[in-house]
Amino acid sequence: MDHPSTVHHVDHGHKPHEHAHDLPFWRKYIFSVDHKVIGIQYAITALLFLFFGFSLMMLMRWQLAYPGQPIPLIGNLLGMANAPGGIMLPEFYNQLGAMHGTIMVFLGVVPLAVGGFGNFVVPLQTGAPDMAFPRLNMASYWVFFIGGVVMLASFFVPGGAANSGWTSYVPLAAIATTGQTWWLFGMVFLITSSLLGSVNFITTIVQLRAPGMTWLRLPFFVWAQLVTAFLLLLAFPPLEAAAVLQVMDRVAGTSFFLPSGLVVSGQALTNTGGGSPLLWQHLFWFLAHPEVYVLILPAMGIVAEILPNVIRKPLWGYRFLVYSIVFLGFMSFVVWAHHMFMTGMGTTMSAFFQTTTMIISIPSVVILSAFFVSLYGGSIRFTTPALFAIAFLPMFGIGGLTGLPLGLAATDIHLHDTYYVIGHFHYVVAPGTIFALFAGIYYWFPKATGRQMNRVLGVLHFWGSFICINLVFFPMFIQGLAGINRRLYDGGIQYQHAAPLQHWNVIQGWAAWGLGAFQIFFIINFFWSMKRGRPVTANAWDATTLEWVAAPSPPGHGNFPTPPRVYRGPYEYSVPGAPTDFTPQNQPDTGPNAVRDFHAETLAHDKFKLLEK
């Protein structure tokens, strides 16, 4: 693997595209084992689910803005069981709410952030020819796909889809209609899929790093994906256990989560009782709190890739960012019960979990501060990914800071289950994570397709989305502080304290539909640029990381024409004395330390070779 042999290898002329052309269509694009194809499959499926989940919300927004009025245009298509005469029934509103949450989290954001970006980018950034287990990777996508189909199909079973919230709290969920059982089976598929995926990600990152790609030379995005994969690996199985127990409660008549003496609609349940509803909440949130970090960490990773590239400066405090994100990963396993302050689990428990919750905010603040400090003194290139990535910072900041009052048991008593909670986590996930995901799509689109996305459409998409999304979510803080409950299907019209704030629902409704309309710019841009976008070279953004500097756009089978070798960290922008304002990770040192470094590398190398024998 020394330099002469690299040259030797180039002479042989590895042609990465040849092999891929041999495969029939269905092996190349449908049942592909190539991580790039699987990544794109994940991304497109997840984008479709995101749009579907958002459409459910647009229906709900009509009901909140104009309660009891027939839904225009599509109202009559929703079926007599859901919306007779186009007027939404409360039961249907509950289905939409539960499925909006489930679809956005488990079928939209996570598959896009982890399955899509993780699959496409991680092997390229680590210098790997593919994921460690390509067939497992394919299985992971198709299991996810089946899970998605089960979730969608549940809308058509008697009684409709799950309607007990995305949290499926018992005993409500245990006595809900058949859709809940479908939801549980769908979740088992999704959990299995993310389990297969996370094993694959960790193995890839640990084992397939290119020579010279030491741990602290990994791009921050890869670190984010590594921590995310550990969260998925260790936090999801307890929900799988919980789903099995709830299925038993619903199908086999057990009482894991059903207390004694439960009376439903005036009739006592025949279950033996003795179960614990609180147990479900513990098992659910043991997954679902790390899940929040699964939603946000890849987004932070994407922003960390784009920021240094657009400000042409190194990322500030790379090491601190790495330590912070690892610490964040550990801490995310011990904060779950801050979702349960109101359950009567006791003040000692509350005190413990509010303490850990305050501690976990520290690494998040470190990461966000490092991003802000990075901006200082930079000359920012306002490309489309830059707009979304920079907007992520204040949006995630609002989302994070408004979480602190919820993490303190005393203030949570007032805010619990109000619109304030909805506002808080949507600021984290929607203008936070989803903006970062859009930034990632605009940023890596040239790598995936070899073409640049249109800037004018991108800027329109950004500003439209930015204004609308804030109009949707900011009023929620006002409504929440006024004490409006988050689950009222008519927006609280019969409550006196909600009356002075009803007009916000109309504004939020129009903002939500506007937000939907502005996504049309993105959809047009996406398809138009695939065929007609400006062709780009391998390094479309003058970036430093391996996917840009060592692989063509789009990369072929096996990713790299020659196996890359890494000599430096990921963010060497504007290095004084360097010929360009970016120094690729695979560029050997030519500065005054070059001789010393070369000897160190050679020594390490010989050791490597000796060990290999």
Next chain:
Amino acid sequence: MQRKAQIGRAETTTPMEEIIPYTVETRPDTGLNNVKLGIWLFLASEVMLFGALFSSYIILRTGADTWPLGATILNVPLATLNTVVLIASSVTMVMSWASLKMDDVSKYRLYMGATVALAFVFLIVKYFEYTAKFEHGLWPRTSTFLAIYFTMTGLHGLHVVGGIIVNTFLLLPGAKMWKTQRERFTNRVEAAGLYWHFVDLVWIFLFPVLYLL
């Protein structure tokens, strides 16, 4: 060096795995090959799965007004027999892997066959235990104790079935790999063995927790 040679081969119709480094050989700085790391990660998630179930058991039991002694309802002698059967199958599993290490593929077949057979014995005994309960009208819905008993042993039983599928594959069609890639096949058997020991280990926790305590 090895890695580069492999990438070079991708020009022909080599399968995807061939260009991925460390599928067989050990990566020097991590001391692992991909298969071994992958199976350990998988087992970590399995620990969390059963860990959640054992935690649920503790919470349900401590929260219950009354909780029966397992031995008064369940068949301890049969479960003891099953414990011996599973431990024996773990031993034969190790022996099958050791036989491959010693290049003795006929002994491998013998021991792997024994492992699969013992796994079937376990399931058959379990079948008699289950049907005996059902005949006495003891169902998962009868009590929370029986509910957690059927859920946990049922899930464990599914893991045994999974082990039978994997081991049978390695015994029959999968063994073809021995002719072409000996080390890779041995690694596969080792990974299947790690999984099988885990299934055994879960039972070693289930037996006292459900039957004896």
